[in-house]
Amino acid sequence: MPDTADQIPEIAQTWLREGRRVAIATVVETWGSAPRPVGSQLVISDAAAMMGSVSGGCVEGAVVEEALAALEDGVPRLLTYGVSDDDAFAVGLACGGTIRVLVEPVEGADGIDAGYLDRLVEARAAKRAVTSVICLSDWSRLMMDGSAGTPLGEAVRAAIASDRSGVVELDGEEWFIGVHNPPLRLMIVGGVHIAQTLAVMARLAGYDVAVIDPREAFASAERFPDTALLHDWPDVALEAAAPDARTAVVTLTHDPKLDDPAIRAALGSRVFYLGCLGSTRTHAKRVARLEEAGYDAQAVARIDAPVGADIGAKSPAEIAVSIMAEMTERLRRPDTRPGG
Structure with missing residues (x-):
């Protein structure tokens, strides 16, 4: 829907x-x-x-x-x-x-x-970031991307960066800047059961969703209808996708051979959320591998693990709910992002 x-x-x-x-x-x-x-x-x-x-x-x-x-x-x-x-x-x-x-x-x-x-x-x-700008006194309209080197252009650039529409006053006139940013993106690594529910929930929340899994039997159209499926190795897929500050990455395979390359690729980007499935013990092993690979404590701290808000989730659907909740908090309340 x-x-x-x-x-x-x-x-x-x-x-x-x-x-x-x-x-x-x-x-x-x-x-x-x-x-x-x-x-x-x-x-x-x-x-x-x-x-x-x-x-x-x-x-x-x-x-x-x-x-x-x-x-x-x-x-x-x-x-x-x-x-x-x-x-x-x-x-x-x-x-x-x-x-x-x-x-x-x-x-x-x-x-x-x-x-x-x-x-x-x-x-x-x-999927270009633009704004619809209107002067509230004479109804004149502009479509701007923030590239203009003017006070209004600066206000547009700030609105796009913050993803917040609003009214600004310039030279005694009010201008409404309506932001039209590209959709948020969610890259899910691992075509597992949790991912099936998470993909649906994220689409309902307005995300463009892609499932990354080189195992085609897992990331199949039958299991993930209406979802972009990427069968490259996770780091290759993420590099091609060029994740940015409007992108979340969630790893769900439990397999270091698949999760670790995705985590390293995500840590090299500006993703607003990096959540990784696994117990506290599993995450401790993950951290040790990353530190051995040269990642410092600040980089490792960006990972939300165990993934999801602590709501006592048990079933795959409940875990998907917890992931969406934590993802939303990291997006809407940037001060909660770990390692920031």
């Missing part, structure tokens, strides 16, 4: 090509206990069909009404919901907090140009 919440530009493009009129709502700022993060989007058709979310259901009804009005006059809206718990409850934001939502019609007097949307979808399909 695809995660449609992250496919709003693509859904909008499809609906346009089907002849529908479309508006896109985006959370541009939040305060307090807002239910959805900045950058969350909702697409609305002229028939009031919608996909995605800007508040987890709290204020979607009000946003849809504004979107339908925007489709009629072609003018974007910048809306604020919340302020206090009582006010928030009045519009359905029962959890409190405040959200600021930008509603943009596609086409129209000041709306998003359909060609601009096409270029954004093309960049996302090519």
Whole structure:
């Protein structure tokens, strides 16, 4: 099942090509206990069909009404919901907090140009890191990758690096920078039982998943449908994949001949998570091998082992849950990363 919440530009493009009129709502700022993060989007058709979310259901009804009005006059809206718990409850934001939502019609007097949307979808399909930038005073739009040597370019580069959309103020004007980074990646070494569940969970969480195992009977299409399968030796596969700071690597084979080359390759990269299956005793032996190979204590400390959050997991599915939990913590709370 695809995660449609992250496919709003693509859904909008499809609906346009089907002849529908479309508006896109985006959370541009939040305060307090807002239910959805900045950058969350909702697409609305002229028939009031919608996909995605800007508040987890709290204020979607009000946003849809504004979107339908925007489709009629072609003018974007910048809306604020919340302020206090009582006010928030009045519009359905029962959890409190405040959200600021930008509603943009596609086409129209000041709306998003359909060609601009096409270029954004093309960049996302090519897995290029780009941002959709809009001036909140005159609705002018730019698509930027952070290469421009300007104050706005610097802000875009910082937003891409932090993977955080948001509003910046430059020369008295507010600009919303919507980040469209490539998907996170998970490289699983070992086509074992745990990997079968972990691959599915990671895809649901928005990861591009690949399973690396030279043993084709393990990494087979029957065992891993809809999953990229790499049958090279793990270090060769990882070198070709060029893992970066948006990549996680998990080794699950228990076999040093397969796991160790993958671990060494991952330690030579900027992966945000390196988790390795095995008991405390198994990991101690692993550490000894790495130290003998010349890896220092700081490098070895980057490994999360035994893999996964300590939730008492027993079954393969429970272990997969624990891995996803720990992976998510390392991603969203960088200060928890070992050896950092």
